[in-house]
Each structure stands twice: as structure tokens, then as C-alpha cells.
Amino acid sequence: MAKVSLKRLQKGKTGEKGSRDKFITLLLVVAVYGIVQLLVKTGHVSSLIQGLLVPMCVYSLVAIGLNLCVGFLGELSLGHAGFMCVGAFTGAFVSKVLRDSIGNDLVLFLVALLAGVAMAALFGFLIAIPVLRLKGDYLAIVTLAFGEIIKNIINVLYIAKDSNGYHAAFSDAKSMQLDEESTVWLINGAKGINRIANLSNFTIGIVLILLALIIVYNLVDSRSGRAIMAIRDNRIAAESVGLPITQYKLMTFTLSAAIAGAGGVLYAHNLSTVTATPTNFGYNMSILILVFVVLGGIGSLRGSMIAAVLLTLLPEVLRGMKDYRMLIYSIVLIAMMLFNWAPKSIAFRKQLAAKWKKQKTQEEA
Amino acid sequence: MALLEVHDIGISFGGLRAVDDFQISIEKGQLYGLIGPNGAGKTTVFNILTGVYTPDKGTILLDGQNITGKNTMEINRAGIARTFQNIRLFHLLSVLDNVKIGLHNQMQYSTLTGVLRLPRYYQVEKEMNERAMELLHVFELDDVADYQATNLPYGKQRKLEIARAMATNPKLLLLDEPAAGMNPNETKELMETIHFVREKFDMTILLIEHDMKLVSGICEQLTVLNFGQILCQGKTADVLHDPEVIKAYLGE
Numbered sequence: 116m117a118k119v120s121l122k123r124l125q126k127g128k129t130g131e132k133g134s135r136d137k138f139i140t141l142l143l144v145v146a147v148y149g150i151v152q153l154l155v156k157t158g159h160v161s162s163l164i165q166g167l168l169v170p171m172c173v174y175s176l177v178a179i180g181l182n183l184c185v186g187f188l189g190e191l192s193l194g195h196a197g198f199m200c201v202g203a204f205t206g207a208f209v210s211k212v213l214r215d216s217i218g219n220d221l222v223l224f225l226v227a228l229l230a231g232v233a234m235a236a237l238f239g240f241l242i243a244i245p246v247l248r249l250k251g252d253y254l255a256i257v258t259l260a261f262g263e264i265i266k267n268i269i270n271v272l273y274i275a276k277d278s279n280g281y282h283a284a285f286s287d288a289k290s291m292q293l294d295e296e297s298t299v300w301l302i303n304g305a306k307g308i309n310r311i312a313n314l315s316n317f318t319i320g321i322v323l324i325l326l327a328l329i330i331v332y333n334l335v336d337s338r339s340g341r342a343i344m345a346i347r348d349n350r351i352a353a354e355s356v357g358l359p360i361t362q363y364k365l366m367t368f369t370l371s372a373a374i375a376g377a378g379g380v381l382y383a384h385n386l387s388t389v390t391a392t393p394t395n396f397g398y399n400m401s402i403l404i405l406v407f408v409v410l411g412g413i414g415s416l417r418g419s420m421i422a423a424v425l426l427t428l429l430p431e432v433l434r435g436m437k438d439y440r441m442l443i444y445s446i447v448l449i450a451m452m453l454f455n456w457a458p459k460s461i462a463f464r465k466q467l468a469a470k471w472k473k474q475k476t477q478e479e480a
Numbered sequence: 481m482a483l484l485e486v487h488d489i490g491i492s493f494g495g496l497r498a499v500d501d502f503q504i505s506i507e508k509g510q511l512y513g514l515i516g517p518n519g520a521g522k523t524t525v526f527n528i529l530t531g532v533y534t535p536d537k538g539t540i541l542l543d544g545q546n547i548t549g550k551n552t553m554e555i556n557r558a559g560i561a562r563t564f565q566n567i568r569l570f571h572l573l574s575v576l577d578n579v580k581i582g583l584h585n586q587m588q589y590s591t592l593t594g595v596l597r598l599p600r601y602y603q604v605e606k607e608m609n610e611r612a613m614e615l616l617h618v619f620e621l622d623d624v625a626d627y628q629a630t631n632l633p634y635g636k637q638r639k640l641e642i643a644r645a646m647a648t649n650p651k652l653l654l655l656d657e658p659a660a661g662m663n664p665n666e667t668k669e670l671m672e673t674i675h676f677v678r679e680k681f682d683m684t685i686l687l688i689e690h691d692m693k694l695v696s697g698i699c700e701q702l703t704v705l706n707f708g709q710i711l712c713q714g715k716t717a718d719v720l721h722d723p724e725v726i727k728a729y730l731g732e
């Protein structure tokens with residue numbers, strides 16, 4: 116399987132090893148939430164940025180999921196937009212069907228979330244079974260194909276309800292012979308799912324992020340997490356000490372897909388209509404999320420989130436500067452890359468950290 | 481019945497008969513040496529014993545249990561642990577974690593227990609830490625427990641590999657050239673450690689070594705491999721005086 120070269124990438128990176136570091140990340144998320152809420156209340160946040168709050172949570176979530184796969188399991192996936200897509204459509208479908216029977220918005224969202232997460236996990240599991248047993252670059256290729264296939268399948272999937280009950284068709288909507296008067300579309304092919312209840316909000320997004328962070332952090336710092344990282348670091352040695360490789364790979368990949376699915380559910384309920392297009396669920400998106408993970412530092416969840424937030428904000432903030440927008444965007448990408456990975460910058464940051472530590476111990480003494 | 485009984489195993493790679501008609505019988509508590517020139521097939525024997533390769537003939541019995549054809553994980557659980565000629569540590573993890581991974585099957589709790597941080601998590605983790613530190617102490621690695629494995633000096637990495645293997649609580653320990661790349665001082669110290677491990681844990685050890693002098697010092701039995709075949713087998717003193725062995729080694 117595609118081993119991401121962690122040796123090279125993590126040299127000098129501390130990641131988030133200490134439990135204090137993890138705590139700081141959680142605290143940071145809560146602090147950002149508090150500050151943003153305050154700014155929104157006092158009217159300091161433009162409606163443009165407000166509209167980006169939920170998407171930023173979505174991408175952070177998916178990036179956390181992908182980082183589990185790439186950073187801790189050491190397997191490259193180019194299909195996480197596919198799992199997000201599965202989560203989005205399953206969640207939106209469920210909330211649309213159950214909207215009349217469940218009155219409470221939060222409960223409705225939770226049910227949709229569970230369904231979306233479960234379905235994404237199922238897909239992750241099914242994809243992983245054949246692929247993770249093999250060696251080589253199969254996972255990257257198959258996940259890439261999976262994402263595209265899912266997107267295309269949804270574009271030709273029709274499910275509707277009329278006075279005669281539920282109907283479903285594949286690629287040919289006419290074959291359902293719907294009673295036009297009473298038709299309610301649940302999934303209308305390339306037109307996707309419309310009139311989705313607006314159940315997502317920034318608070319729910321932050322709660323989901325915190326939950327995902329806690330799950331991944333606790334997993335990584337446990338018996339199973341050590342096994343996962345052992346498999347990443349040296350598969351042959353991991354086998355030699357009796358670790359069940361396939362089992363842990365399946366589990367981790369499934370969890371990673373499930374987290375991406377949660378991101379999808381959040382995404383869908385922030386829109387009134389969700390469609391599967393190349394920009395939102397295509398491989399471009401998968402690669403964008405991989406960019407968040409790599410830029411933020413493989414194995415660093417905090418970094419993934421920061422990268423996701425910055426790179427989501429940037430194009431919108433720069434919207435006024437039309438011609439220079441993509442130029443600045445690329446420069447920031449390169450700058451982040453250098454800041455995170457250049458040996459000199461790593462050494463410099465280490466020095467700073469050491470200095471800071473020394474000062475602190477002096478103060479404490 | 482010996483702890484390890486190997487009958488007539490063999491394997492080919494393409495046209496090369498890497499190991500043929502290999503047999504060995506190791507009694508419990510023995511320190512046994514497997515020697516031979518470069519490419520003789522020593523590591524291949526280890527790979528067959530640990531299920532990395534499946535032999536095309538022969539049987540392997542560990543403690544009376546037939547383990548032929550089992551995979552590496554099952555064989556480790558059956559009681560064989562090993563180290564590697566080119567060190568294979570979990571290099572990004574700490575020294576302590578490397579040993580704790582060795583304890584994976586010895587001390588257990590479920591993934592959910594870990595994620596939910598149930599009381600059992602804290603209890604088992606504490607036991608694991610204690611047990612791992614004990615082992616690290618034996619190998620004089622307790623003071624570097626929180627180092628990243630990759631940052632250890634070479635000699636300590638080799639020791640850590642042995643500690644990790646010991647953590648799986650094996651019946652038989654296979655060491656593939658543990659002294660490779662060490663200076664004479666480190667080598668001497670390592671041999672003392674191996675000797676100590678054997679005494680303290682009453683461990684049965686099969687040791688691959690290149691250097692005749694080194695093995696003759698600590699092993700009581702030897703098997704000499706040459707071109708995949710057994711050249712000579714028996715008590716160390718007898719093997720060392722075998723004319724065939726002398727010829728093979730002087731002919732190098």
C-alpha cells in the first residue's frame with residue numbers, strides 16, 4: 116500500500132504526542148468557538164464569513180478523518196470526498212423522509228447523523244476489505260475510483276414518493292411511472308436532494324469536531340492506537356509481535372470513513388439542495404482535503420484543522436482582489452509548506468520552543 | 481521432546497534452493513548457534529520458522545504443536561519471537577511504546593475501553609507501563625524510555641528489539657545477528673545481556689551469528705549452514721574442530 120513517507124515528513128515534527136498538547140488543541144477549538152460567537156453577536160462578522168463557518172467545520176472534520184488514515188495508519192486515501200458524499204446523501208435522505216415524523220430538529224439531525232455515519236462506515240469497511248489485504252498502491256487507486264463511482268451513481272439515482280408509495284429507479288426516472296400530482300422527490304438524479312432541512316449550525320459543527328478529536332486522540336493513545344502506529348512504522352515487525360494487521364487496518368479505515376461521513380451529514384444540512392458534482396464530492400475535493408492534512412502536518416490533527424480553516428477562508432477573503440486571488444492563494448500554500456516542512460524552519464521552531472520552555476521553567480523556579 | 485523440532489524443511493527462490501533438508505532440535509533452555517557464511521540461508525531459516533515464508537516441505541513442531549504453515553502472527557502467539565538482521569523498530573514511537581506493543585497480546589483491553597477511557601484502560605495501562613519498564617531495566621534502556629526509537633544509538637536499538645521480542649513472552653527467542661555493526665565493546669556487553677536474559681527468564685535462544693569466535697563463547701550447540709545445506713551439527717567444541725567446517729571457513 117502507499118506508504119506515506121513519514122520518516123521524511125515527521126522528522127523534527129512533534130505532532131501531538133503529549134496529552135497536554137492534545138488538551139491544548141481541544142481548548143483551542145473551544146476558544147475559537149467562543150471568540151467567533153462573540154464576534155458574531157457583536158456584529159463583527161460579515162455574512163460572507165458567517166456562511167463559511169459550517170463549511171470550515173465540515174472540512175476540518177473530514178481532514179481529521181483523513182489524517183487518521185494517512186497519519187496514523189499510514190495509508191493514502193484519495194476517496195474521502197466519496198465517504199463524505201455517502202454521508203451527505205444518506206443523512207439528507209433520512210432527514211427528509213423522517214422530517215414529518217420527528218418534530219425536534221436536534222433529534223432529527225442526530226438520527227440523520229447516525230445514518231450517514233453508519234453508511235459511510237459501511238462503505239469504508241467494504242472498500243477496505245479487499246484492498247487492505249493487498250500490498251502496493253492499490254488503496255490509493257481504488258479509493259480514487261470509489262469516490263468517482265459514488266458520485267456518478269448518485270447522479271443517476273432516483274427515489275421518489277407518490278400516492279402509491281415509494282419508488283426507486285436507476286438511470287431511468289420515467290420507469291417509475293409516478294403519479295405527478297402527488298410526487299415528492301427524495302433523490303432526483305443529478306438534481307440531487309432538494310429542500311433539505313437546515314439543521315446544521317456552527318455549534319453542532321464544533322461539537323462534532325470536539326467529539327472526533329476526542330475519539331481519535333483517545334484511540335491513538337491506547338493499546339489499539341499503538342498497534343495501528345506500529346503497523347504503519349513497520350508492518351513486518353508488527354506481525355512478528357503478533358498483531359492482527361488486517362483487523363486493525365479495517366477498523367481504522369472504517370472509523371476514518373465514518374468521520375468523513377459525519378462531515379458529509381453536516382455539509383448537506385447546511386444547504387437547501389445537495390448535488391454530487393465534481394467540485395464538492397469529486398477527486399478534487401479528496402485531494403484538497405489531503406492538502407489540508409499534508410500542509411497541516413501529517414499526524415497533527417491541530418495542523419489539519421488550521422490548514423482547513425485558513426485555506427477555506429482565504430479564497431473568499433480574497434474575492435475582492437479578483438486577478439491576484441489565485442496567485443496569493445498559491446503563495447500562501449507555498450509559505451505554509453515551507454513553514455511546516457523546511458528543515459531550517461523546523462529547527463527554528465524547535466529553538467523557539469526550547470527557549471520558551473526554558474523561560475517558563477525559570478519563571479516557575 | 482525438544483522445545484523446537486524441525487524436520488527436513490526446505491524452500492526455493494526461483495531456481496535457487498535457499499534452504500534444503502534443514503533440521504534442528506533445540507532443548508528447552510538451550511542457547512543454540514546457527515552460523516554460516518554470507519548467503520548460506522540462515523535468515524531464510526528464521527523466516528521459515530516465523531511463517532514469513534512457508535516451507536515447500538518438512539514440519540516444524542514447537543512444544544509438540546505443529547506450526548508449519550501458520551502465519552507470522554499465529555506463530556508469535558504460539559511462542560516464537562524474533563529480532564531482525566536489519567533492525568525493524570517502530571521508529572516513530574517511543575522506546576516504551578515499542579515494548580508495550582510487544583505486550584499487546586499479553587495485557588488486553590478492547591478498543592472501545594480505550595476510546596471511552598473506562599477504568600480498565602487506566603488499570604491495564606498502568607500494568608503495561610510497569611511490565612515494560614521492568615523489561616527495559618533488564619536491557620538498561622529504562623533511562624531512555626521516552627526517546628523516539630529512531631533516536632537511539634545503534635547498539636541500544638538492537639537491545640530494544642530484543643526487549644520488544646521478550647515482551648511477547650516467547651518460549652523461543654530467535655536473534656538474527658544481534659551484534660552486527662557493533663564495536664567489540666558493545667558486542668561483549670550484548671553477549672553478556674543475552675546470557676543474562678537466558679538465565680533470568682530461563683529462555684531458549686537460537687542465535688544467528690557470523691563470527692565463529694563470538695558464538696563459540698556462549699553457545700553450547702551449533703549448526704553450520706553452507707549453501708542452504710547443513711554442513712555440520714553438534715556440540716560447539718566438536719563442530720569447531722570439524723575439518724569440513726574449518727575448510728569452509730578458511731576457504732572464504
Ligand SMILES: Nc1ncnc2c1ncn2[C@@H]1O[C@H](COP(=O)(O)OP(=O)(O)OP(=O)(O)O)[C@@H](O)[C@H]1O
Pocket residue numbers: 493496498516517518519520521522523524525565690
Ligand atoms: N525473498 C527472497 N527472494 C529471492 N531470494 C532470496 C530471498 N530471500 C533470500 N534469498 C536468497 O537466499 C539465499 C540465502 O539468503 P539468507 O538471507 O538466508 O542468507 P544469510 O545466511 O542470512 O546471509 P547473511 O549472513 O548475509 O545474512 C541468498 O542467496 C539470498 O539471495
Ligand SMILES: [Mg+2]
Pocket residue numbers: 522523524565
Ligand atoms: Mg541473514
